[in-house]
Amino acid sequence: MLKTLICFLALGALGSAAAEPIVIKFSHVVGEQTPKGQGALMFQKLVEERLPGRVKVEVYPNSTLYGDDKEMEALLLGDVQIIARSLAKFDQYTKTLQLFDLPFLFQDIAAVDRFQTSPAGQKLLHSMERNNITGLAYWHNGMKQLSANRVLRNPEDAQGLTFRVQDSAVLTEQFKTLNAKAQRMIFSVVYQGLRTGVVNGTENPYSNFYDQKLYEVQKYVTETNHGILDYMLITTSDFWNGLPADIRPELEKIVVEATAHANKEAQRLNELDRQRVLEAKTTEIVTLTQQERNAWRETMKPVWAKFEKDIGPDLIQAAEASNQTQ
Numbered sequence: 669m670l671k672t673l674i675c676f677l678a679l680g681a682l683g684s685a686a687a688e689p690i691v692i693k694f695s696h697v698v699g700e701q702t703p704k705g706q707g708a709l710m711f712q713k714l715v716e717e718r719l720p721g722r723v724k725v726e727v728y729p730n731s732t733l734y735g736d737d738k739e740m741e742a743l744l745l746g747d748v749q750i751i752a753r754s755l756a757k758f759d760q761y762t763k764t765l766q767l768f769d770l771p772f773l774f775q776d777i778a779a780v781d782r783f784q785t786s787p788a789g790q791k792l793l794h795s796m797e798r799n800n801i802t803g804l805a806y807w808h809n810g811m812k813q814l815s816a817n818r819v820l821r822n823p824e825d826a827q828g829l830t831f832r833v834q835d836s837a838v839l840t841e842q843f844k845t846l847n848a849k850a851q852r853m854i855f856s857v858v859y860q861g862l863r864t865g866v867v868n869g870t871e872n873p874y875s876n877f878y879d880q881k882l883y884e885v886q887k888y889v890t891e892t893n894h895g896i897l898d899y900m901l902i903t904t905s906d907f908w909n910g911l912p913a914d915i916r917p918e919l920e921k922i923v924v925e926a927t928a929h930a931n932k933e934a935q936r937l938n939e940l941d942r943q944r945v946l947e948a949k950t951t952e953i954v955t956l957t958q959q960e961r962n963a964w965r966e967t968m969k970p971v972w973a974k975f976e977k978d979i980g981p982d983l984i985q986a987a988e989a990s991n992q993t994q
């Protein structure tokens with residue numbers, strides 16, 4: 669009788685444990701029709717298919733749960749379990765990731781990809797472990813373009829303007845080289861900042877430019893491709909290492925697949941959104957000759973020297989080497 673009762677209680681306990689899935693809250697700041705938005709939804713879908721009842725993913729896009737000023741704190745407090753944060757926004761935790769903000773470092777996203785998948789790139793996923801932050805993967809968005817309400821054809825054209833920047837020392841310095849001002853601002857208020865004239869210009873890939881309707885408040889985009897905006901998908905080491913042994917390997921596989929999806933979507937969506945910006949007919953896309961682009965490079969390149977020591981010259985060299993295909 670006692671045996672039956674113990675059995676019954678044990679089964680009851682197991683039953684209630686099985687009834688409570690592990691909840692992963694995934695918060696981000698962009699819309700769903702963006703590379704990151706699509707990656708997050710794919711992650712959710714694959715978890716639903718492969719770990720039904722065991723893990724439940726809740727996706728909160730568009731800063732609906734936390735903005736980029738609060739998402740790190742929320743992650744570290746355990747209020748969310750996964751975020752995909754721009755590589756520009758980790759200054760506070762590590763200086764090495766400033767690498768990704770150096771202007772004109774990578775020639776295209778293929779080079780970024782080669783670097784991120786190299787041993788040096790993969791090592792950076794663990795650069796914040798002492799802060800309880802584990803990098804799970806890199807997700808692409810794309811190459812950044814400059815925008816303003818005046819034509820930016822030459823570096824001197826940016827003089828005197830105030831540009832919105834992400835929370836990044838490198839990006840702040842980048843605009844100083846142009847004799848412009850940089851204003852750090854969270855993503856969700858960029859539209860408003862541009863509309864009211866608190867800032868006059870900004871930089872982002874076409875995907876974010878379209879997603880935030882910046883074409884309504886910016887007359888010109890200059891196709892500089894001067895830098896990248898990519899993400900690190902992160903969680904806390906405590907959460908990830910504490911996952912049951914039969915769940916974590918499956919989640920790791922899902923991360924790999926969701927990453928491939930987000931990265932494939934990144935190129936498609938940026939091309940599509942460039943087209944949509946053109947179709948909106950409110951913003952002119954200014955393309956540069958090689959000579960004009962070189963002038964931007966020469967003006968911005970001195971930024972590297974200021975951050976070289978913190979980032980590490982070897983790392984910069986390894987990243988530069990990824991521009992070669994061999």
Ligand code: LMR
Binds near residue numbers: 736809854872876897
């Ligand atoms: C930005 O602040 O411009 C971007 O980091 C937003 C994002 O997450 O793509």
